[in-house]
Amino acid sequence: MSDQATHMTPDQTVLSRLSGVATSGVTTTVLVAALIFMPFLLGGSWTFTLGLCFANSIGVLAVSLLVRYGGEVSIGHTFFTALGAYSVGVLDVRYGISLWASVPLALLLGVTFGLLFAWPSRNLHGIYLAVTTLALALAVPEMINNFDALTGGYEGLYVSTPFIPGVSMGMQRYYVALVMLVIVCVAVARLRLSRQGMALLLAKTHPSAADAFGTRRVWARISIMGISGGIGALCGATLAFSGSTVSPGGFTFWQAIFLLVGSVVSFYGLSLPRVLIGGAFVTLVPQLLSASGAWIPVFYGLALLGMILLGHYMPRIRKAMAQKSEVA
Amino acid sequence: MSFWDSLLYDLFPLIWSGMITGCLYALGALGLVMIFKCSKVVNFSHGNVAGLTAFLVYGLSSGVLMSLSWGAAVLVALLAAVAIAFLIYSIISPVVFESDLTSTIATLGFGLIAQGVTLLIFGADIVALDLPIPRFAFSVLGLLITGYDLTVLAVAVVTIGALFIIIDYTKLGIAFRAISENPFAAEVCGLNLRSVHYFAWITAAILGVVGALLIVPTTFLSVTTVATFMLQAFAAAVIGGFASLPGALVGGVLVGVLMNLFTFYVSPEFSSTFLLAVILAALNIFPNGILQKVGGSRV
Numbered sequence: 284m285s286d287q288a289t290h291m292t293p294d295q296t297v298l299s300r301l302s303g304v305a306t307s308g309v310t311t312t313v314l315v316a317a318l319i320f321m322p323f324l325l326g327g328s329w330t331f332t333l334g335l336c337f338a339n340s341i342g343v344l345a346v347s348l349l350v351r352y353g354g355e356v357s358i359g360h361t362f363f364t365a366l367g368a369y370s371v372g373v374l375d376v377r378y379g380i381s382l383w384a385s386v387p388l389a390l391l392l393g394v395t396f397g398l399l400f401a402w403p404s405r406n407l408h409g410i411y412l413a414v415t416t417l418a419l420a421l422a423v424p425e426m427i428n429n430f431d432a433l434t435g436g437y438e439g440l441y442v443s444t445p446f447i448p449g450v451s452m453g454m455q456r457y458y459v460a461l462v463m464l465v466i467v468c469v470a471v472a473r474l475r476l477s478r479q480g481m482a483l484l485l486a487k488t489h490p491s492a493a494d495a496f497g498t499r500r501v502w503a504r505i506s507i508m509g510i511s512g513g514i515g516a517l518c519g520a521t522l523a524f525s526g527s528t529v530s531p532g533g534f535t536f537w538q539a540i541f542l543l544v545g546s547v548v549s550f551y552g553l554s555l556p557r558v559l560i561g562g563a564f565v566t567l568v569p570q571l572l573s574a575s576g577a578w579i580p581v582f583y584g585l586a587l588l589g590m591i592l593l594g595h596y597m598p599r600i601r602k603a604m605a606q607k608s609e610v611a
Numbered sequence: 612m613s614f615w616d617s618l619l620y621d622l623f624p625l626i627w628s629g630m631i632t633g634c635l636y637a638l639g640a641l642g643l644v645m646i647f648k649c650s651k652v653v654n655f656s657h658g659n660v661a662g663l664t665a666f667l668v669y670g671l672s673s674g675v676l677m678s679l680s681w682g683a684a685v686l687v688a689l690l691a692a693v694a695i696a697f698l699i700y701s702i703i704s705p706v707v708f709e710s711d712l713t714s715t716i717a718t719l720g721f722g723l724i725a726q727g728v729t730l731l732i733f734g735a736d737i738v739a740l741d742l743p744i745p746r747f748a749f750s751v752l753g754l755l756i757t758g759y760d761l762t763v764l765a766v767a768v769v770t771i772g773a774l775f776i777i778i779d780y781t782k783l784g785i786a787f788r789a790i791s792e793n794p795f796a797a798e799v800c801g802l803n804l805r806s807v808h809y810f811a812w813i814t815a816a817i818l819g820v821v822g823a824l825l826i827v828p829t830t831f832l833s834v835t836t837v838a839t840f841m842l843q844a845f846a847a848a849v850i851g852g853f854a855s856l857p858g859a860l861v862g863g864v865l866v867g868v869l870m871n872l873f874t875f876y877v878s879p880e881f882s883s884t885f886l887l888a889v890i891l892a893a894l895n896i897f898p899n900g901i902l903q904k905v906g907g908s909r910v
Contacts, residue, residue, distance in 0.1 A: 354712075356712055356715070356716060358655075358719070403891045403892075403894070403895050404891065404894065409711065409712060410647070410651075410653040410711070410712070410715055410853070411849070411853065411894065413653065413712075413715060414653065414845055414848075414849055414853075414890070415849075415887075415890055415891065415894065417655075417842070417845065418842075418845075418846065418883070418886055418887040418890050418891075419887055421842060421883040421886070421887070422883045422884040422886070422887045425880065425881060425882075425883045425884055426881075426884060428880075429880050429881060540719055540723070543716065543719070544719075544720075544723075547716060576730070577727050577730035577731040578727060578731070579727070580723040580724065580726045580727035580730070581723070581724050581727030581728065581731070582727075583720075583723050584719075584720040584721060584722070584723030584724035584725075584727065585720070585724065586720075587716065587717070587719065587720035587723065588702070588717055588720040588721070588724075591706060591713055591714075591716065591717045591720070592702075592706070594713075595705060595706050595709065595713075596705075
């Protein structure tokens with residue numbers, strides 16, 4: 284995705300990378316520390332909204348991860364968020380079981396269905412996969428509505444069982460989301476250094492080299508879909524707990540596109556501050572524009588185009604500026 | 612009723628009406644494939660832009676915006692579709708030559724904008740938009756054939772025939788095929804990629820308007836109807852291999868018939884899920900489309 288680093292000398296690249304890692308580490312720590320104290324400064328409704336931001340950030344991360352490690356675009360991640368959300372919702376409402384059991388179940392289901400979906404589409408890439416995920420996104424609301432004995436149909440489910448009994452529900456809804464976001468971000472950062480992460484990146488950037496080293500492309504494709512699906516399900520689980528309701532309206536085709544828009548707006552970033560920008564975008568824009576509903580798609584569309592054109596023209600403008608300053 | 616009777620009474624009419632809608636899916640799919648073949652972009656804004664133009668026809672002919680005659684309204688809508696296609700391609704063309712996936716995402720942005728604009732101008736109401744065609748119906752061998760069916764068939768045959776003649780015999784068509792085969796070699800030979808891309812995008816927009824106007828009488832017109840209709844067109848294009856115009860045609864008819872049979876015999880509630888299954892199955896069995904010649908390669 285980023286080729287800016289290619290025209291620097293090796294020393295510069297390493298140095299800028301190292302300083303980049305250090306500053307991003309500090310920024311993330313400061314940001315997380317600030318977020319921990321937020322509920323004491325903000326009112327209840329803002330705390331609630333921030334919790335939703337964290338949950339959506341996880342979803343944005345799942346989409347960005349697929350782009351970064353798989354080179355694929357998904358417009359069907361609501362399938363995975365719905366899986367996660369309904370495992371939390373159904374276990375809570377029908378069986379009274381809290382997050383202790385439903386989050387692992389959500390993760391398991393997300394990974395399993397990610398793999399199951401990836402298997403038939405293992406030889407697809409680029410636009411073919413994008414169109415298939417589109418079909419996946421469209422099938423979701425229909426499935427939810429037709430399994431209404433389990434999912435509650437249009438009315439949805441209300442999640443009310445506390446994670447830690449005795450602590451105020453508002454606080455729990457906020458901190459569970461924050462903790463989930465931090466855990467997922469740390470896990471993704473670890474993935475970058477792991478063998479699996481390296482193999483995935485190799486399979487994406489140099490497929491034939493990966494073949495030579497024994498990483499099969501098919502496996503890379505399937506596993507990244509599993510990982511991304513799992514994270515998507517965690518997003519859904521968090522969304523269900525922090526947002527307190529699970530209903531088909533949260534998993535429409537448009538929601539899937541909004542996740543992708545969030546991912547593009549954060550420039551497919553995988554660090555916590557970046558995904559938070561994407562998550563905030565997905566959560567706050569509909570809230571701020573709720574009075575004028577028709578403007579929401581227009582605004583999303585313009586933001587999407589704006590970011591893409593910015594990503595296209597920025598390196599050129601920067602290069603032109605650099606050349607100008609060299610001449611001067 | 613015996614099995615054979617029910618087959619005769621249900622199956623043939625289902626296949627017939629599936630073929631009629633299938634022709635319309637094919638019109639949508641042909642536009643998607645034309646754009647994909649030469650510029651390698653999947654145009655996700657296709658449905659929403661076609662929906663916007665269908666609303667324009669409604670607005671201009673019903674007195675919401677103006678009270679033109681139906682023909683004049685269609686003409687204005689076609690011009691609008693051409694202008695929109697021109698605008699969209701002009702904005703994303705620098706990205707098209709860099710990354711097809713990024714430009715595909717950009718078309719989603721245009722789709723969102725087109726949907727928002729439709730909502731802003733016409734609201735979320737459901738309206739009726741009919742075709743000015745004679746109403747008659749007759750029956751052949753137990754099949755009820757209406758004026759609408761024949762209109763759709765005639766328009767589809769004429770449009771698709773004209774398209775194939777343009778692509779097979781005109782200079783523009785040859786340029787289009789050359790660029791689809793090998794853009795680099797075509798450019799070396801002095802062809803202007805952009806102007807041929809414009810041709811594909813504008814033709815696709817026109818096909819989209821025709822498809823939208825013909826599908827609307829069977830349903831009602833709302834913000835989402837045409838976009839939903841185009842999703843079947845996506846499925847049709849995928850089944851045809853996304854890079855083959857005849858494939859899109861066959862895919863469209865196949866999707867139309869299969870969807871009709873599924874909703875009648877199995878369940879109307881799981882039609883999108885069925886579409887997903889059809890797409891996944893088609894991609895596995897015919898990864899390069901149903902009309903792809905079987906070929907081998909030596910390693």
